[in-house]
Every structure is written in structure tokens, then in C-alpha cells.
Amino acid sequence: MIFSALTSATGRTARAAAALAVVGGLLYLAGLLLDVVALVRFPGDAPRTAVHAAVDLLLTAVLLPGGVLLMRHDPLGRLGCIAGSATAIVATLTSLLLAATGLAYVDLGGPGDLAAGGVLALVLVLPPAVATLALSAAAPTARWCGLPVTGRE
Template sequence: MTTSTEGRTALAAAALALLGGLLYAAGFVLDVVTLVRFPADAARAGLHAAVDAVLASVLLSGGVLLPRQHPAGRLGCVAGSTAALLATLTSLVLAATGLAVVDLGGPGDLAAGGVAALALVLPPSVATLALAASRPAARWVGVSTA
């Protein structure tokens, strides 16, 4: 059992990264199903599947490597959570400018879709980023924080 501040911080970041990675892996599977069922929507679903695949692979590898005190695990957690934030904010901006459609089946689609995306992605991504980028997590993997 890890009792050090460094270990607890790193393990919390790894757990959040693993949960986020699993969420994006599930999104990837749903995107593949969308590609098969709705080939007319292949461009959007294909791009979304590619983003989900990258995010899942980076977050999952970071979440696995960080508890093993591998510096690449910390990097994966930081990069994956940052990329998740950027992808969500980019989608929100594209939807707000009309370049992408958020269709939840009723009035206020953009507001509901944007709030749902931010509520699901923002808190865990920010927490993962803060924990993985912290000095205790850096010390855990043996990176000098001077």
C-alpha cells in the first residue's frame, strides 16, 4: 500500500486517466457502430472515432505506466487530459459557430450538448491534469522538479 504523498497523487492521476481512457474507448466502439449503421455520416463519425482512439490509447497507457513509476505514464496522463480538454472545447466552438451540429432532438441542442460535454469532460480532465502535472507525481516517477 502506498502511503507517500507522491504515490497517492500519482495513483489518483492514474485512476482518473484509466477511467477517462475507458470512457473514450467506449466512445470509439460507439463510433465504429455508427460508421457501420450510418455510412452517410462516415466523415464525422470517422473523425470522432480517430480522436476517441487517440485519447483512449494515450490515457490508458498513461494510467497503466504511471503506477509503475514510468515517466512516460505521467506524460501520457498530462497529454491525454490536455487533449481531451482541447477536443471538447474545439467541438463546443465548432458547434457554436455552426460548423458542427449538436443534435439532441429538441430546442436548445447546443446549450444542452455543450453543458453535458463540459460536465462530463472538464472536471475529471482538469483533476487528472493537475494531479499528473504536480510536483509529487513528478517526484514519484523520478523527474527533477527544481
């Protein structure tokens, strides 16, 4: 009984979106904890770190409950996954843009800091965020939540 429920094709899209949202939320929670440590350890860098911590807090507060609620077939969970992943994409692109214009500083300890930091952010953050957004917004996920899907009956 349990094995058949786990291997069922029903809800694969929604479960994948929920899993990505929970993993993303946990990663942003870890980032939030590191930001708190950085605030204590490096008080001179408090304004930048506080903004980063606020973004991590927001993403954690939206993605974690969104993933859990989506697993429970709740439409608010789908909305949380969509909002959280879209916010992660916007935050990453904004950070990259600020670093490119010189308003933010990326220090990885060597030449090519901006290129390395930007590529690292693009490779690590954008693919899972885009996948979460696509899976959450998909029609099968809407059906999983009991929402009417227009265009298909």
C-alpha cells in the same frame, strides 16, 4: 503488508492521476466502439463520425497506457496522462466552438440542442480532464516517477 501499502499516503497524487487516466481511457474506448457501430449503422454520417472515432482512438491510446505506466512509476506514464488530458480538454473546447459556429451539429432531439450539448460536454468531460492534468503535472507525481522537482529539495 498489502493493507498498509494501499492506505499509505505516498503516491496518492500519482495514483489518483493514474486512476483518472485509466477511467478516462476506458470511457474513450467505449466511445470508440460506439463510433464504429455508428459508422456501420449510419454510413451517411461517416466523415463526422470518423473524425470523432480518430479522436477517441488517440485519447484511448494515450490515456490507458499513460495511467498504467504512471502506476509503475514510469515518467512516460506521467507524460501520457498530461498529453491525454490536455488533448481531451482541447478536443472538447474545439467541439463546443465548432457547434457554436454552426460548423458542427448537436442533435439532442429538441430545442436548445447547442446549449444542452455544450453544457453536457463541459460538465462530463472537462472536470475529470482538468483534474487529471493537474494531478499529473503536480510535483508529487514527478517525485513518484523519480524526476527531479525544481524549486523544492
